[in-house]
Amino acid sequence: MQLQDLLYGVTIKELVGRTDREIHALNFDSRKVTENDVFVAITGTVSDGHLFIEQTLKQGAKAIICENLPEIENFDATYIKVENASVALGIMAGNFYGNPSADLKLIGITGTNGKTTIATILFKLFRDLGYKTGLISTVENYVNDVIVPATHTTPNPLALNELLKDMVDAGCDYCFMEVSSHAVAQHRIEGLTFSGGVFSNLTHDHLDFHKTFDSYLKAKKAFFDILPKSAFALTNIDDKNGMVMLQNTKAHKKTYALKQLADFKAKIVENGFSGLHLDIDYEDVFFKLIGSFNAYNLLAVYGTAILLEQDKLKVLTLLSRLTGAEGRFDYIVSEDKIIGIVDYAHTPDAVQNVLGTIADIRKGTEQVITVIGCGGDRDKTKRPVMAQVACDWSDKVILTSDNPRTEDPAAIISEMEAGVSPSNKRKTISILDRREAIKTACHLAKSGDIILIAGKGHEKYQEINGVRNHFDDKEILLEQLNPAS
Numbered sequence: 001m002q003l004q005d006l007l008y009g010v011t012i013k014e015l016v017g018r019t020d021r022e023i024h025a026l027n028f029d030s031r032k033v034t035e036n037d038v039f040v041a042i043t044g045t046v047s048d049g050h051l052f053i054e055q056t057l058k059q060g061a062k063a064i065i066c067e068n069l070p071e072i073e074n075f076d077a078t079y080i081k082v083e084n085a086s087v088a089l090g091i092m093a094g095n096f097y098g099n100p101s102a103d104l105k106l107i108g109i110t111g112t113n114g115k116t117t118i119a120t121i122l123f124k125l126f127r128d129l130g131y132k133t134g135l136i137s138t139v140e141n142y143v144n145d146v147i148v149p150a151t152h153t154t155p156n157p158l159a160l161n162e163l164l165k166d167m168v169d170a171g172c173d174y175c176f177m178e179v180s181s182h183a184v185a186q187h188r189i190e191g192l193t194f195s196g197g198v199f200s201n202l203t204h205d206h207l208d209f210h211k212t213f214d215s216y217l218k219a220k221k222a223f224f225d226i227l228p229k230s231a232f233a234l235t236n237i238d239d240k241n242g243m244v245m246l247q248n249t250k251a252h253k254k255t256y257a258l259k260q261l262a263d264f265k266a267k268i269v270e271n272g273f274s275g276l277h278l279d280i281d282y283e284d285v286f287f288k289l290i291g292s293f294n295a296y297n298l299l300a301v302y303g304t305a306i307l308l309e310q311d312k313l314k315v316l317t318l319l320s321r322l323t324g325a326e327g328r329f330d331y332i333v334s335e336d337k338i339i340g341i342v343d344y345a346h347t348p349d350a351v352q353n354v355l356g357t358i359a360d361i362r363k364g365t366e367q368v369i370t371v372i373g374c375g376g377d378r379d380k381t382k383r384p385v386m387a388q389v390a391c392d393w394s395d396k397v398i399l400t401s402d403n404p405r406t407e408d409p410a411a412i413i414s415e416m417e418a419g420v421s422p423s424n425k426r427k428t429i430s431i432l433d434r435r436e437a438i439k440t441a442c443h444l445a446k447s448g449d450i451i452l453i454a455g456k457g458h459e460k461y462q463e464i465n466g467v468r469n470h471f472d473d474k475e476i477l478l479e480q481l482n483p484a485s
């Protein structure tokens, strides 16, 4: 591809050199640059791509996209200064892969909780409706029926556009993708053409990265600001920030709610361990998903399907047969009737929701035992709150490790313990080893009791000091609980 074609749509502040060069590949990591590549220098949270420009020239880079022009001579290369290199990367990644997002219907789902659930159910639904479909999610990506492992909730612009190109090549009509706030803030979605955007809710998370709740909110809102006029923007107006998301969007504004009038509306008729019974858009439907928060997720899915012009009764019939995403209220019942639930709740709000859901559907005589930890190198302010919420809603709580990453797991647990009120102390124990913590919960449980293992959901590893060791909450639960088949 010619450099000038790659640069289409990029606002250039300064150009030194020629643009009629044939280039081989586009890279933002110096370690991957080879002969005739373009290197985009990005200022990150840990390092700065500008430091590696000379290195990439030595490796054969023929064009440098950067925010500060380097004072380097003696290389046959083109230097391009831009205002924001991440924005330029997004646009160029689209150009490099032939702007695949414009060749399918791309729907982005954003919000603090529910993105994976909504995106995954939409993917399953549209496959069942007979369409070739793609999925980009925290758990895994799909190019129709081919699984592509996920490293991020929203991949970097190069990986993202490559995936979308594979979807177009495979004949996909739709792609449902999670849009994380990190992705918006880092311009990973720059240059994509969305046909729709969906907002689930906004609560406390990722303040380590965004610093304030306001800038977290702005990152989510920025996604709706870039939607084109032809797209739809579907929001949950029961969430107090639901309308804020739509303030400046050019897209068609559509709403969903359980508690007030909206374009798509549902009422919970019954919510139990066998599923949700909803009055949805004046139809009486039973769903396999459990928990009132899933009524919101189902309504978001339903609204999206209708906005994508699918048949109402067909959609509801297929939706009623679907299960949710792996590791989201994923439960087993043991031979002696102990219920073990694995859930990805890793924010105070999600922990409260999942325990609130259990409280709604439990009989009242059994005890609820929660095993919970908090991830290292992530928002520290949520640690005491998550422990407090777990204690307020459970009979026994075992505080343990999640993914310690580079932090001391015992120190993380101490920060969680700080949130436990004196009256709750007696129901709490701390067990550093997560496997031992789960085993202990299983030993403590009696027939009818409910065990919640929170925080890691589908994850198949525990990350300690950069090493990911095999670890699977559900596998341990199955070993310990002898499920009734």
Ligand SMILES: CC(=O)N[C@H]1[C@@H](OP(=O)(O)OP(=O)(O)OC[C@H]2O[C@@H](n3ccc(=O)[nH]c3=O)[C@H](O)[C@@H]2O)O[C@H](CO)[C@@H](O)[C@@H]1O[C@H](C)C(=O)N[C@@H](C)C(=O)N[C@H](CCC(=O)O)C(=O)O
Binding pocket: 028, 029, 030, 031, 041, 042, 043, 044, 045, 046, 047, 048, 049, 050, 052, 151, 152, 153, 154, 155, 156, 180, 181, 182, 183, 209
């Ligand atoms: C905080 C964050 O989001 N970091 C992402 C970011 O890395 P960074 O800004 O730290 O990059 P950096 O290390 O400072 O390097 C700056 C630049 O120099 C380059 N570099 C660096 C070293 C070198 O030798 N040569 C070189 O060229 C790097 O390639 C980069 O372009 O850009 C990287 C490349 O795209 C990402 O892999 C990385 O994700 C890290 C691994 C991560 O853990 N991200 C999480 C927090 C995240 O993104 N999570 C959200 C979901 C959250 C949720 O909703 O729950 C997600 O979408 O997955």
Ligand SMILES: Nc1ncnc2c1ncn2[C@@H]1O[C@H](COP(=O)(O)OP(=O)(O)OP(=O)(O)O)[C@@H](O)[C@H]1O
Binding pocket: 111, 112, 113, 114, 115, 116, 117, 118, 138, 153, 178, 200, 201, 293, 294, 296, 297, 325, 327, 328, 329, 343, 344, 345, 346, 349, 350, 351, 353, 354, 457
């Ligand atoms: N609509 C919702 N409202 C509140 N909590 C929810 C909702 N949907 C799911 N949850 C809870 O949040 C957890 C995470 O759900 P899910 O994985 O669907 O969200 P996510 O937005 O993709 O999260 P992440 O940002 O970590 O990828 C679930 O395990 C469940 O406990």
Ligand SMILES: N[C@H](CCC[C@H](N)C(=O)O)C(=O)O
Binding pocket: 138, 153, 346, 374, 375, 376, 378, 402, 403, 455, 456, 459
């Ligand atoms: N996408 C989230 C997942 C958190 C999952 C939890 N198990 C943890 O490790 O904190 C993140 O990377 O912040």
Ligand SMILES: [Mg+2]
Binding pocket: 115, 116, 137, 138, 139, 153, 178
């Ligand atoms: Mg997700």
